[in-house]
Structure formats: C-alpha cells, structure tokens
Amino acid sequence: MRNKHEEPKTDDANPYTEGRLQQATLDLLAGCDVQFRRETRLDIALVKNLPIALIFLPAADIPTFVGEGRVDLGITGRDQVAEHDATLPAGETSNVEELLDLGFGACKLQVQVPEKGDLKEAKDLVGRNVVTSFTALTDAFFRNLEGVEAGQKLSTKIKYVGGSVEAACALGVADGIVDLVESGETMKAAGLKAIDTVVSSTAVLVKSRKSNSDLLTLLSSRLRGVITAQKFVLCQYNIPRDQLSVASKITPGKRAPTITALEEEGWVAVSSMVEKKSIATVMDELIKVGASDILVMNIANSRTD
Ligand SMILES: Nc1ncnc2c1ncn2[C@@H]1O[C@H](COP(=O)(O)OP(=O)(O)OP(=O)(O)O)[C@@H](O)[C@H]1O
Ligand SMILES: O=P(O)(O)OC[C@H]1O[C@H](OP(=O)(O)OP(=O)(O)O)[C@H](O)[C@@H]1O
Numbered sequence: 001m002r003n004k005h006e007e008p009k010t011d012d013a014n015p016y017t018e019g020r021l022q023q024a025t026l027d028l029l030a031g032c033d034v035q036f037r038r039e040t041r042l043d044i045a046l047v048k049n050l051p052i053a054l055i056f057l058p059a060a061d062i063p064t065f066v067g068e069g070r071v072d073l074g075i076t077g078r079d080q081v082a083e084h085d086a087t088l089p090a091g092e093t094s095n096v097e098e099l100l101d102l103g104f105g106a107c108k109l110q111v112q113v114p115e116k117g118d119l120k121e122a123k124d125l126v127g128r129n130v131v132t133s134f135t136a137l138t139d140a141f142f143r144n145l146e147g148v149e150a151g152q153k154l155s156t157k158i159k160y161v162g163g164s165v166e167a168a169c170a171l172g173v174a175d176g177i178v179d180l181v182e183s184g185e186t187m188k189a190a191g192l193k194a195i196d197t198v199v200s201s202t203a204v205l206v207k208s209r210k211s212n213s214d215l216l217t218l219l220s221s222r223l224r225g226v227i228t229a230q231k232f233v234l235c236q237y238n239i240p241r242d243q244l245s246v247a248s249k250i251t252p253g254k255r256a257p258t259i260t261a262l263e264e265e266g267w268v269a270v271s272s273m274v275e276k277k278s279i280a281t282v283m284d285e286l287i288k289v290g291a292s293d294i295l296v297m298n299i300a301n302s303r304t305d
Contacts, residue, residue, distance in 0.1 A: 019056075019059065020059075020105060021059060021075065021076065021077065021104070021105045021203050022056075024102070024104040024105065024203065025075050025203070028075075028102065028223065028226055028227070029054070031226035031229075031301065032219070032222040032223055032225075032226055033049065033222075034047055034049075034050060034052075034054070034219075034222075035047060035048040035049045036048060036054055038054075038056070043055060043056045043057070044056075050215070050219075051215070052215065052219070055071060057071075057074075059076045059077055059080050060076075060080050060083070060133075062074040062075070062076040062080065062206070063076060063080055063081045063083075063084030063085075063096045063206065064084060066095070066096050066206050066207070066208045067084060067094060067095040067096045067208065068095070068208075068210075069095065069208045069209075069210030069211055071208065072207065072208055072211035072213070072216055073099075073205065073206070073207055073208075073211075073216060073219060073220065074096075074205070074206045074207075075102065075203060075204070075205055075206075076203065076204065076206065077105055077107070077201045077202070077203055077204070078098070078101075078199065078200075078201040078202060078203075078204050079107070079109050079134065079137075079180065079199050079201035081094075081096055081098065081204065081206060082137055082199050082201075083134045083136050083137050084096060084136075086136035086137045086139070086140050087136040090150050094209075095208055095209040095210055096206050096207075096208065096209075097206060097207050097208075097209050098204050098205070098206055099204075099205045099206065099207050099220050100204065100205040100220065100223060100224055100227060101202055101204055101227075102202065102203040102204060102205060102223075102227055103202060103203070103227060103230065103231065104202065104203050105201070105202055105203035106182070106200075106201070106202045107180045107181060107182040107201050108180070108181050108194075108197050108199070108200050108201065109134055109137065109178060109179070109180055109181075109197070109198040109199040109201065110178070110179065110180075110181045110187075110194040110195075110196065110197050110198065111125070111130075111141070111176060111177075111178050111194065111195050111196040111197075111198065112166070112169075112176060112177050112178070112179060112181075112187055112192040112193065112194050112195070113125070113169070113175070113176040113192065113193065113195055114169050114191055114192060114193075115191050115192060115193045116191070119175065119176060119195070120195065121195055121196065122141070122145060122195055122196040123145050125142075125156060125175055125176045126142065126145060126146055126155060126156050127155045127156060128156060128157070128175035128176065129157045129159065129173065129174045129175050129176075130142070130156055130157065130158050130159070130174060130175065130176050130177065130178060131158075131159050131160075131161050131165055131168035131169075131173055131174035131176075131177050131178075132158065132159075132160065132161070132165060132177060132178035132179060133160065133161060133162060133163070133165055133179070134178055134179075134198070135158055135160050137178070137198050137199060138158050138178045138198070139154065139158055141178070141196075141198050142154055142156040142158065159173070159174070161173075165177050165178075165179040166179060166186050166187065166189075166190035166192060167190065169190070169191075169192060170190065170191070176195075177192070178198060180201075181194060205220065205223055207220070221303065224304075225301050225302050225303045225304070226301060226302075228254075228299075228302045228304060229298075229299040229300060229301050229302040230276075231275060231276060232254070232273040232274060232275060232276060232299055232302070233273070233274055233276050233279055233296050233297060233298060233299065234271065234272075234273060234274075234296070234297045234298075234299055235251055235271070235272050235273075235274045235279065235282065235283075235286075235294065235295070235296050236269065236270065236271045236272075236293075236294070236295045236296075236297070237269070237270055237286055237291040237292065237293060237294040237295070238262060238267055238268070238269050238270075238291065238292050238293045239267070239268060239270055239286075239289070239290060239291045239292075240266055240267055240290055241266050241267065241268050242266075243289050243290045243291075244259065244268055244270070246289050247270060247286060247289055247290075247291055248270070250282055250285045250286055250289065251270065251272035251274055251282060251286070252272070253272040253273050253274075254273045254304055255304075257270050257271065257272035258270070258271040258272070270291075273299070273302075274296075279296055283296070
C-alpha cells in the first residue's frame, strides 16, 4: 500500500515500496542482524544466519496467521490486532499476544464527520450510515454507544469499503466514517473532522499463544534490545560528590546510574541511560544542580533483560 501523499519510490536498495510499516520493520530486522535476501515478487525469505523464514503479509492479515499459530511472531499495527480480536466470538480469548510496542507507525482510528454540518459527537451518528475498513471495531464502538448487546440488532448501519474511505461522505454513501488518521491531511482535504477516537495505534510485535521456543525468546529479546536502544541515549557527566544524590534522581537510569570516582577530589563521573525524548530537559536540570562536561551518546544496541 503506497502512501497517497507520496510519489512512487524508485529506491533500488528497496524495491518493495508497499506498506507503511515496511521500512521501519526492515530497519529493525537489520538492527537485530537478521540477514535475508527477498527475491522480487516473493513474499517469503529464508534468513541466512538463523533457522527462520520471514513472510511478508498485509498488515491486516498478520493477526489471523499469528492467531492460528501458522506464524510465530508478527509485526503489525495495534489497530489491526484490535480489529482481529473484535471479530472473535464473545468469550473467546485471542491467541495474539502483544509483546512489545515498537514505537513507529503511530496513528489513530477515528470517527470522522463532515466539517460543515450538525454532527458534533459520535452519538449523533447513531442510526445513520457509517463506512469503514474496520467493521468489527466500528460495530463494537457503536454497540457500546447504543447500549446494544452482541447478537441484538444495531440501529447504526456499518458498511465495509477497502480503501479511500474518506470519499464516502462526499459521495453520499456515509454520514460519517471510521478511518485512520496520521498527519490529518487526508481528513482535512476531504472536508472531514474527527469527533472521537476508537483506537490509538503504533506498530507492535505480537506472538502466537500457540507458539513457544527458545528461538522466539531470542528473537524477541533482540528486537527489545534494538527498540530500547532507539528509545534511550547514554548520558555521561561529572558532578560534585555532595550533589550526587540529587543528580541521581534526575538520571536514575534503567536500573541505577553507574558512578565512577574521578581523579579530582570531591567529584564523580555518572553514566546513565535516559529516554531520548526527555534528554534536553534532563540536561537543563543537571546543569542547575552543578553537573559539568555533560555528554550524550546514541546507543547502537542494548540487552537489558
Ligand atoms: N496514515 C496511515 N494510514 C494507514 N495506516 C497507517 C498510517 N499510519 C500508520 N499506519 C499503520 O500502518 C498499518 C497499515 O500498514 P501497511 O500500509 O503496511 O498495510 P499493508 O496492508 O501491509 O500494505 P499493503 O496494502 O501495501 O500490503 C495500519 O494498520 C496502521 O497500523
Ligand atoms: O492522516 P493522513 O496522514 O492523511 O493518513 C491517513 C490516510 O492514510 C490511509 O489511507 P491510505 O493512504 O493507506 O490509502 P487508502 O485510503 O487507499 O487506504 C488512511 O486510510 C487515511 O486515508
């Protein structure tokens, strides 16, 4: 699936331009030293340095294959897992287990209505036409709004379309839609506004509850290592020993900061993992409590469990 805002890519290094989650997933696998060569047109690739095969499937189908235990691990959007789970009969537990939030592919499945109009909140759509590619989640959402049990008839009419969902209101097929929003450009261009959120999503690593092996543990541990490395930076600084306890509270690390004595009397060096998104604030606070020579380094890989 190509992003409709982008021109087709002609990147020789990656001839597979489909899939919003694909490039980040390939980068993640490279970071785990999973080596493979995918032949053009083939959806399966044997890994050279591990006894596993990779299968390239549409994001929406991955939860089904993983749930059936036909594929042991999968990378897809949380929205797709939620949609799969919403199709299960009441009382049936999903065989798709989320192991790890991968941090990329962030988007929201939102209820959207024409910007100009009198529909203000999701309950205004009750009894009307709603178009979506996520029929199970939309059904569950409106059942909840209408207070209707599974098996009873819903008054809201939910129709499936496979793509270009945002066109449904302008074409008179829908009063509202339930569709993914990332930048919001598509919604805006179609004259729609979001009035509720059904699911907030990022890409996730999922595992089949039917599968278990040392190899799965090894692979998920490698993936966790790369994701942790991407989320954190290593922060090193020098601090007067009498300020160490206050500085340690600012940089507590994943387990605890590493403290090393300095040749200079009364000073210590501290090394600690800090979340990338808060490093600027952490540096500001360290300066305030007397830290100096603050260095921040990217982490190529990590293994903390
Ligand atoms: N703007 C977006 N639109 C659609 N999906 C998005 C967006 N941003 C992130 N995503 C995530 O990407 C998932 C869709 O992934 P992707 O495009 O890889 O689908 P695909 O079916 O594998 O691709 P293809 O149709 O090319 O085979 C969504 O379920 C969602 O989790
Ligand atoms: O908020 P934005 O960044 O604009 O992204 C959201 C749009 O992207 C997806 O469509 P996609 O491009 O996958 O095409 P499709 O409509 O054919 O599914 C999604 O269904 C929205 O239409």
